[in-house]
Amino acid sequence: MAPFSAQRFYDELADDYHLIYPDWSLSVARQGSALDALVREYLRRAKPLDILDCSCGIGTQAIGLAERGHRVVATDLSPAAAARADTEARRRALVMAAAAGDMRALPFADSSFDVVLSADNALAHLLTEDEVRRAVGGMRRVVRDQGLLVLTAKDYGDARQARRQSTVPAVTDTPAGQVVTFQLWHWQDDGVYDFDHIQLLPDGDSWQVRVRRATSRAWTLEELAQLVRECGFDDVTWHSVDESHFFQPVLTARPV
Missing domain, CATH: 2.20.25 (N-terminal domain of TfIIb)
Known part of the structure; x- marks a missing residue:
């Protein structure tokens, strides 16, 4: 049987996505704070960073990072989700570009961003190793040599x-x-x-x-880590929920 469309799923969910959270605005603030602390710890820069969130959904992480002063570009496979992210950012008077885009074919120039982010288990919608390599390889292309890759994923355990x-x-x-x-x-x-x-x-x-x-x-964390290494990253590290203060394990990796 053919897989169900991720784009259609998120197009249909966009208006109700916030109802997944007990308090979506609070989750935006908490997740933005956790990711901001992590990238600043790694990159040691006080100035705002150029960040691409290439699976932004309705903006949960992208808006949280923009609220902390970063220059954020947000894309998502779902046009409806990206449009809502744009609306929510405007509602908060944030300068954040949001548009539809497939993380397997990122439409950006080489070395455009300090940080490339894909959060909330988005890679699980890529069903083959080749699809993951296309996505992560593109992330390697658009992140700067002194930059950082940040992925978050569900720990499926058993x-x-x-x-x-x-x-x-x-x-x-x-x-x-x-x-x-x-x-x-x-x-x-x-x-x-x-x-x-x-x-x-x-x-x-x-x-x-x-x-x-x-x-x-249901990718294992080690499967994802190995695919990230194959795409031109090293210092590949999973951070636990307790370490990152994010709701899922967080992978960080540096370009080779």
Whole structure:
């Protein structure tokens, strides 16, 4: 069966994406703060950095970094998600360029950025090693020689071997009532799985049910680290949640 389209998934989710978080604005601030501290520790520069977020979604990390004074360019495979990121940045009076773009074919000149970022497990939508190499190889091309690559990914642990079937429901309070979000996973071979992303939204005494579908691959952290090395990076390091204060493990790597 053909994989479900990641672009369609995020186009459909864009208006409701913030409902994944108990408090999206607070998550923007926290994630921006964690990533800002990490890149400044590595690059040791007080001045604002040129940062590309090449899988920006609705801007959760990109906006957080722009709020800390960095010059951020944000792209996403989903035009709807990128448009919302642009709207949210404008609402906060931030100067942040956001547009649709595929991280497997980055439309930027060589050595354009101090930092290239892909967060929130975006690489899981790349289902083959060749797709990951295309994306990370492009990141190597557009990052400066003294720059930094930053990736964040889900630590699937034993989920692939155990073929875990669902995620724990997350509950978000809204003025209309509670919103419940969870996923059902349907495993194929080689760690690839289709998932139903299900949101229950209050509708008077009942619920609206919204279902979007996509396909991911449960890459191990070491698999991703090896692919990053193959694409021209060294000093490849995974930072735990406790170390990075980010909600997922964070990989940093320096261009060779």
